[in-house]
Amino acid sequence: MTTVATTRRRGLRLTGLVAVGMLALSGCQGQVSNGYLPNAVSDSGVRVTNLWVGSWIAVLAVGAITWGLMLYAAIRFRKRRGDETLPVQLRYNVPVELLYTIIPVFMVAVFFYYTARDEAALTDTSKKPDVTISVVAKQWSWDFNYVDSNVHETGAHTELNGQEGARAKMPVLYLPVNKRVEFVLNSRDVIHSFWVPAFMTKLDIIPGKTNKLQIVPTETGTFQGKCAELCGAYHSQMLFMVKIVSQEEYDQQMSRLAELGQTGLIPVDASREKMEPADANKIPAPARTGSNN
Template sequence: MSQSGRVRPARRRAATAAVLLLGTVLVLGGCSAEQRDEWSRLALPEPATEETPLIGNLWIGAWIAAFAVGVLVWGLIIWAVIAYRRRGDELPKQTRFNIPIEFLYTVAPLFVLVPLFYFTADHQEQLTDTSQEPDLVVGVIGQQWSWTFNYLDEEVHEIGTINDRPTLYLPVGQTVRFELESPDVIHSFWVPAFYMKMDVIPGHPNSFQVTPDREGSYAGRCAELCGAYHQSMLFNVEVVSEQEYQDHVDGLREAGQEGIIEPPIRGAYDDEVLSEENTGGDHE
């Protein structure tokens, strides 16, 4: 092959790489500030509690470790492709093992797994620590297929149904402890903006606490496949000022929603079935 013939493919590859790089720059440059922030969080939503940095940093650290492993593995693959590419009709020298490479494969994962395990255990211990006295306690009951919220300090409640999504009100800047219970199957209490979720297990109460630090409306859901109407186990979270929180609690009291609901309670779907049966309605 002539010298010019070898140069042309190299130029084409360089031009292709330049076009891809330019396209990436243009795409990123066209993103909004909110989208760029989401990229910096690696797709995590905007945080809403004081505890989110613990999970956010662990999430980003895990991705960095994954990229490091990927770069190492791909680097070795590319090196092997180039160094041992076919030259003529003779095969490269065959060996049973390579001590340096096998040592690298043994030691390299330790540099990834040990720090990841350490920080995971450390952050998990901090996230599940409930030794600090909270400002308020909310009892959360996950039932098929909705949620019940008991404001234990105020002794009022809100019961959701399969067709009526409940709303959880929390005061900004105050530490809230969630006490989780289930009367039927395993659910999972998850508010994505809190970066925290925990299983709601029958006969095994769980608890964790967070401190919301940003007012706003957030979505909550069950993160555990819990039955036929799992997709209906949605709820809203409103992080509001202390006065708005108190006004909501007073509104529940005025609406007659006083007292604490104790599990087991009948599932929202079952209540509707019984209502239809008592009124002669048909239900498949």
């Protein structure tokens, strides 16, 4: 009776843990079909989601086989009534040892192949972009140069102090939907990282080095962008908003920036106190000195 009661209690505990886990997952953003990731709004996000879900399917399949074999061994070779002596504690089985050596190596190789394939696709910038935007990171905000339209948007550090309207002061990055956008990333001071979580892709911005990233936004809407590299005291407040809009609305925004006098491109090494327009026909070269402006 004691054994039966103990087994029941363990079963109830396991059921409770599973219920709590399912409840927690139900509160997560996303669905089972996309591995509880946020809904992807870019071509790269779809690729990352597919890699994530495929990896989990493979891992769960291996786990199910492993747990099944463990359960089989526990039941098949359990101690039975009348067993007085212990079985042999050491016995070689070369085929089995080869099996559990080769299979993990094969699994790692498969994971490496698909990860390397998708990483190469995510960082590929060989295609001709429809729009080119020079992103300049600085402590603790962002400047956006719309190279094709020869206009810019400059941002200043926005302190999030809980007051209403603080987020409205953040710099806003406009992107046309279903157009290939190339981001040319440069830093004005320290290492930053350009990250829009909804894109599921980010790339470091390193002083003196230009990095590039291509994204195709696939859904309209407003999304949060941020710095993903610890860059100083106000790193957590180095935020910006992303608006993915129709081509018509994008063109209207470019015209509005021109009407506001925000023409020309902001140089990468411009200080916060003084900004001079750069050559409209080229993206500013990255700064070669690491001054904190």
